[in-house]
Amino acid sequence: EVQLLESGxxxxxxxxxxxxxxxxxxxxFSSYAMSWVRQxxxxxxxxxxxxxxxxxxxxxxxxxxxxxTISRDNSKNTVWLQMNSLRAEDTAVxxxxxxxxxxxxxxxxxxxxxxxxxxxx
Amino acid sequence: xxxxxxPPSASGTxxxxxxxxxxxxxxxxxxxxxxxYQQLPGxxxxxxxxxxxxxxxxxxxxxxxxxxxxxxxxxxxxxQSDDEADYYCAIWDDSLNGPGVFGGGTKLTVL
Numbered sequence: 001e002v003q004l005l006e007s008g009x010x011x012x013x014x015x016x017x018x019x020x021x022x023x024x025x026x027x028x029f030s031s032y033a034m035s036w037v038r039q040x041x042x043x044x045x046x047x048x049x050x051x052x053x054x055x056x057x058x059x060x061x062x063x064x065x066x067x068x069t070i071s072r073d074n075s076k077n078t079v080w081l082q083m084n085s086l087r088a089e090d091t092a093v094x095x096x097x098x099x100x101x102x103x104x105x106x107x108x109x110x111x112x113x114x115x116x117x118x119x120x121x
Numbered sequence: 122x123x124x125x126x127x128p129p130s131a132s133g134t135x136x137x138x139x140x141x142x143x144x145x146x147x148x149x150x151x152x153x154x155x156x157x158y159q160q161l162p163g164x165x166x167x168x169x170x171x172x173x174x175x176x177x178x179x180x181x182x183x184x185x186x187x188x189x190x191x192x193x194x195x196x197x198x199x200x201q202s203d204d205e206a207d208y209y210c211a212i213w214d215d216s217l218n219g220p221g222v223f224g225g226g227t228k229l230t231v232l
Contacts, residue, residue: 035221037166037221037223044123044207044209044223044224044225044226045158045160045166045209045211045223045226046223047211047221047222047223048221050221059220059221061221095165095166097166100171104213104221105153105213105220105221106171107156107168107171107172107211108156108158108166108168108211109168109171109177111165111166111167112165113165114165
């Protein structure tokens with residue numbers, strides 16, 4: 001069974017940083033692109049960032065460009081989202097999602113349970 | 122404001138067929154395939170339809186997707202109470218700086 005387990009969420013002050021992790025089990029991690037998707041309380045889904053299977057290509061939503069960095073280590077079956085200069089509007093549940101293929105534009109067929117990020121003083 | 126437009130709500134009675142629309146443009150739906158996700162209350166999203174009309178393993182054939190021009194639709198036949206959820210269309214839009222896009226979501230109520 002494929003499983004995605006996110007961690008690293010929590011309460012952080014505006015301007016602070018957090019690093020989210022997503023450990024992937026039950027699949028050949030290096031064969032799939034990965035993405036992060038967030039959902040603010042009571043709001044819809046928002047795509048945040050994606051990375052190709054090799055890590056050679058990364059993509060960001062405008063909302064996180066310059067502040068967020070996605071990375072992966074295929075030897076550790078883990079993808080990360082480093083978030084700096086956090087703002088109140090970044091408060092959301094962050095989901096890790098596995099792509100169906102190597103490329104970031106493939107559908108997200110497996111999702112993690114989500115990790116809550118709260119940005120507040 | 123998403124580049125993909127969905128109706129905020131939809132409803133139907135058990136057994137009925139309902140459709141949810143997703144309207145875009147030539148740079149997104151007109152050029153790429155559409156995926157649909159179901160999010161039951163309090164849970165993570167689940168892939169329902171990929172590549173316009175393909176169902177992942179385990180998704181019943183009551184769910185179907187279609188695309189025409191710059192619009193896509195999700196149809197649910199034989200509506201069940203368990204289908205009450207939020208539904209999102211999604212696409213990759215190369216014309217945007219941030220290319221991954223979700224529609225605003227449609228809340229489906231089973232009356």
